Amino acid sequence: MNDLVAPPVVAEAAAPPHIGRRVVRPNARRLTEGRGTYVDDVELPRMAHVVYLRSPHAHARVVSVDVTAAHAMPGVIAIVDGARLAQVCAPFVGTLSHMVGMRSAPQYAIAIDRACWQGEAVLAIVADTRALAEDAVETIVVEWEPLPAVADMETALAPQTPVIHAELGSNLCYHRELDTGGVDAAFAGADVVVEETYVFGRHTGVTMEPRSVLADFNPAERRLTVHHSHQAPHMMADLYARQLGLPEADVRVICRDVGGSFGIKVHAYADDFATVALAVLLKRPVKFVADRLESFVTDIHAREHRVKARLALTREGRMLAFDIDDLTGIGPYSMFPRTSVVEGNQVVNITGGPYNHPEYRAKLDVVFQNKVQTSQYRGVGHPVACAVTEGIVDLAAVRMGIDPLELRRRNVMEDDSYPRKGASGIVLEKLSHQQCLAKLETMIDYPALRQEQAELRKKGIYRGIGIAVLIELTNPGAAFYGVGGARIAAQEGATVRLDPTGVVHCAVGVGEQGQGTETIFAQIAADEVGLPLAAVRIITGDTAVTPYGGGTWASRGAGIGGEAVLQASRQLRTNILALAAAHLKRDAGELDVADGKVRDRATQATLVDFAELGRIAYFRPDLLPQGFQSELVVTRHYSQRTYPFVFTNGVQASYVEVDIETGFVKLLKHWAVEDCGRVINPLLLDEQIRGAIVQGIGGALFEECLYDGSGLLRNGSMADYLVPMASEMPDIEVAHVETPTRTSELGAKGAGEAGTAGAPAAVMNAINDALAPFDVRVTAQPFTPEKILRALNKI
Amino acid sequence: MTDKVLTRITVNGVLHERWVEPRQHLVDYLRDELGLKGTRSGCEHGVCGACTVRIDGDIVRGCLTLAVQADGARVETIEGVSDSGEIADLQHAFLESNALQCGFCTPGMLLTADALLKSEPAASREQIREHMSGNYCRCTGYHAIVDAVESTRETRRLAGCGGDRHE
Ligand code: FES
Ligand code: FES
Numbered sequence: 001m002n003d004l005v006a007p008p009v010v011a012e013a014a015a016p017p018h019i020g021r022r023v024v025r026p027n028a029r030r031l032t033e034g035r036g037t038y039v040d041d042v043e044l045p046r047m048a049h050v051v052y053l054r055s056p057h058a059h060a061r062v063v064s065v066d067v068t069a070a071h072a073m074p075g076v077i078a079i080v081d082g083a084r085l086a087q088v089c090a091p092f093v094g095t096l097s098h099m100v101g102m103r104s105a106p107q108y109a110i111a112i113d114r115a116c117w118q119g120e121a122v123l124a125i126v127a128d129t130r131a132l133a134e135d136a137v138e139t140i141v142v143e144w145e146p147l148p149a150v151a152d153m154e155t156a157l158a159p160q161t162p163v164i165h166a167e168l169g170s171n172l173c174y175h176r177e178l179d180t181g182g183v184d185a186a187f188a189g190a191d192v193v194v195e196e197t198y199v200f201g202r203h204t205g206v207t208m209e210p211r212s213v214l215a216d217f218n219p220a221e222r223r224l225t226v227h228h229s230h231q232a233p234h235m236m237a238d239l240y241a242r243q244l245g246l247p248e249a250d251v252r253v254i255c256r257d258v259g260g261s262f263g264i265k266v267h268a269y270a271d272d273f274a275t276v277a278l279a280v281l282l283k284r285p286v287k288f289v290a291d292r293l294e295s296f297v298t299d300i301h302a303r304e305h306r307v308k309a310r311l312a313l314t315r316e317g318r319m320l321a322f323d324i325d326d327l328t329g330i331g332p333y334s335m336f337p338r339t340s341v342v343e344g345n346q347v348v349n350i351t352g353g354p355y356n357h358p359e360y361r362a363k364l365d366v367v368f369q370n371k372v373q374t375s376q377y378r379g380v381g382h383p384v385a386c387a388v389t390e391g392i393v394d395l396a397a398v399r400m401g402i403d404p405l406e407l408r409r410r411n412v413m414e415d416d417s418y419p420r421k422g423a424s425g426i427v428l429e430k431l432s433h434q435q436c437l438a439k440l441e442t443m444i445d446y447p448a449l450r451q452e453q454a455e456l457r458k459k460g461i462y463r464g465i466g467i468a469v470l471i472e473l474t475n476p477g478a479a480f481y482g483v484g485g486a487r488i489a490a491q492e493g494a495t496v497r498l499d500p501t502g503v504v505h506c507a508v509g510v511g512e513q514g515q516g517t518e519t520i521f522a523q524i525a526a527d528e529v530g531l532p533l534a535a536v537r538i539i540t541g542d543t544a545v546t547p548y549g550g551g552t553w554a555s556r557g558a559g560i561g562g563e564a565v566l567q568a569s570r571q572l573r574t575n576i577l578a579l580a581a582a583h584l585k586r587d588a589g590e591l592d593v594a595d596g597k598v599r600d601r602a603t604q605a606t607l608v609d610f611a612e613l614g615r616i617a618y619f620r621p622d623l624l625p626q627g628f629q630s631e632l633v634v635t636r637h638y639s640q641r642t643y644p645f646v647f648t649n650g651v652q653a654s655y656v657e658v659d660i661e662t663g664f665v666k667l668l669k670h671w672a673v674e675d676c677g678r679v680i681n682p683l684l685l686d687e688q689i690r691g692a693i694v695q696g697i698g699g700a701l702f703e704e705c706l707y708d709g710s711g712l713l714r715n716g717s718m719a720d721y722l723v724p725m726a727s728e729m730p731d732i733e734v735a736h737v738e739t740p741t742r743t744s745e746l747g748a749k750g751a752g753e754a755g756t757a758g759a760p761a762a763v764m765n766a767i768n769d770a771l772a773p774f775d776v777r778v779t780a781q782p783f784t785p786e787k788i789l790r791a792l793n794k795i
Numbered sequence: 796m797t798d799k800v801l802t803r804i805t806v807n808g809v810l811h812e813r814w815v816e817p818r819q820h821l822v823d824y825l826r827d828e829l830g831l832k833g834t835r836s837g838c839e840h841g842v843c844g845a846c847t848v849r850i851d852g853d854i855v856r857g858c859l860t861l862a863v864q865a866d867g868a869r870v871e872t873i874e875g876v877s878d879s880g881e882i883a884d885l886q887h888a889f890l891e892s893n894a895l896q897c898g899f900c901t902p903g904m905l906l907t908a909d910a911l912l913k914s915e916p917a918a919s920r921e922q923i924r925e926h927m928s929g930n931y932c933r934c935t936g937y938h939a940i941v942d943a944v945e946s947t948r949e950t951r952r953l954a955g956c957g958g959d960r961h962e
Contacts, residue, residue: 025893029886029890032886032898032901033833033877034831034834034872034873034902036833036898038835038899129827131818131819206933207897207899208837208845257897257899259897259898260897260899260933292839292840513897514896514934515896683893684893687939690935690938691896691935691936693936718837718838718842719841719842724937725928725931726940727921732936
């Protein structure tokens, strides 16, 4: 090859843009071949395994521990208690300063003297293998003194109930009230008032890959590397550094393949700190992989809310005011560092969110109890808020004899009324409720469905149609955590680099847990730099090499991370053009980029490709003009600062059949119309929405962590805790309305959680619609056959 | 502890002779002894299907089977069927339909789906849903998995090779 300008070749048609196309995930092939790498697949020299001895009681004092026999068991390396670990790892408190008045107690990596929930670790047993560690645990004798447990959240604040943390004075973690001022007047003047109480059982994420952490401490250089199944690697690196007193620069967190996360893996668990502290203490790698039984008693749970709701309307069906009272139980400690009050807080912010009512009042009590900690799990408060809102709207529709779709049409915020505020004070950039409702109506052929329902009802077949309008907060700024003092990045960065072979590498702080994050970043980079997707490589999940970022939560990956990729890629394109101009001795304005090649803007003729430019820039800069320096690495950051959050909206419909003899609910079909702004990859997006809907359905119909009165979990195994299976799930049709956000050039909003937000409400409304001829309703999730039969007075 | 037992298991065509603890499950034998990490452990009590492998051509749960029970048998894992190309069409369909997200359930799903298509080459959508119900997926919502199995059923039907066991 010579170093002269390549002769122009025939003009080529530009490749179609990648953004908006159903691009298949290039990084998924290895997963189909079983060649992924999850934490448990990583093996390191001298690696030890830890098993935690966990409290069998909801609340108990450790009177004595006898480990003599365990120490003599083969392969046992160390047995460490909470007091010893506390010398290495500081305790932590899960509070945020902007949640005014919230309190929690210090939590230790391993409990000292007292366990506050069934499943809390009180001892670490480290051995050569997990099996040997488990053998040793069997020989340990612990004498427990059971203490009275706070199980029922309804009585957690009652004077006779014991206080879990004496220093806090009560079991109240957080209380909030919101009042627009005219609620009582609105109810007094209303033509129609409906009132109902909604109950939400506790459930949990059940990621197929359990929580896993492999901590590797090198005492010679005092550097810590943690292989983690996690959504927020930079947050964890910061926390490990702080709690263990290491410089953050010497802590590296690596997240390779993550086997499902859904918010379960966005928290800092006591087990994580304990495992890392053990690696520091023992000066060798220590691996912890939760087994399924301990997942149920240590992974965060979510929901467990009781919401009393009232809605006031005029006789024309115009909504005047919502009034809610939410009580939620969160376990003995607020989760670190995101806290356990965000879900309740979201219920307050979001209830009534799609509608035009002027008045709103909400009261929230977050209480401690001796159960597993609850915290942010997919949807965070939205499934609760949406079910309360849409449930009571349906109740009003029934009472007033107005079609439920029509009642919503009369009250949703008009598509041309934005930007605006909701009654709770939330700021909404631009939503599309009217368009979405119209689209849904056509999609499900509503009149035909109603007719089918009516005809079948005559034959004793009870089907129901349930509708749920929703809003979802995505693309958060610092409003969530940063303003409350948590060191959780609200911005995201991307570094793109052109290498000498003409391939673009792009490193991003937001990682992949299967959503397709890396694929959409590659699509954005391909379009914005101007090269084929096959010539893009994405790097995520390693704090040593990616720009500092917040990670995956609050549906921010595409919107925040994607915009950083877009901005960095645009600048790289400009820099490539500058290099080409210097090399070709042309004006950069005369040049254009497409498909990995620089072309003449006027003739569209290819002038030079990226590989040739890379070769020159890296190996033959002597050929470039004096004074020109190529810059083929670009970093750009993005944070969304226009609004606290960028809201999305959508509407879902569920069609069910209820067997009134058995109480079984058959899901016949589910539809979703979703507006998440600009659609980057419909193939991945639709499956995100479907997966989220199925998780929402799980909570509505099957999933519940069942506790007895003494705070013990009765169904903590995968055989006993029911998750949705293929045969029970319906086909799910997804459609889109696209209202791009103007807060970024990409225009994408989040999409990963809206499915979970709307599905429980849609299913609940469908069941109640099916039960309407019997004039009964169910409002306590999950809607088990037993609850339905009870409502029907059959048992 | 019980004495180790000498087992001879042919895994993906290679004979392995190992002393194993009688209590060791096949999934742990594959992962820990042989380094075949593609077989996953999701529940360890036979519910989720992530540990699905084949013994002498039939799918079994690696967490309910002891390694010693496979003594003398032929075991195939996701690594083996990927290398041989035996289920390449199904793997391709999974990618095209985006029938996986995190991929943790996927090896088990693929082996289970392949077993269905071999025993029921004309399986209906409902039969597919029914048959796949012993394999949990927390990410996808199942719709795309069912799509992928259906589309493979069609390609195999057109290719006239449904029901073939590649042995
Ligand atoms: S790990 Fe074997 S069925 Fe779940
Ligand atoms: S793809 Fe994650 S569990 Fe199925």
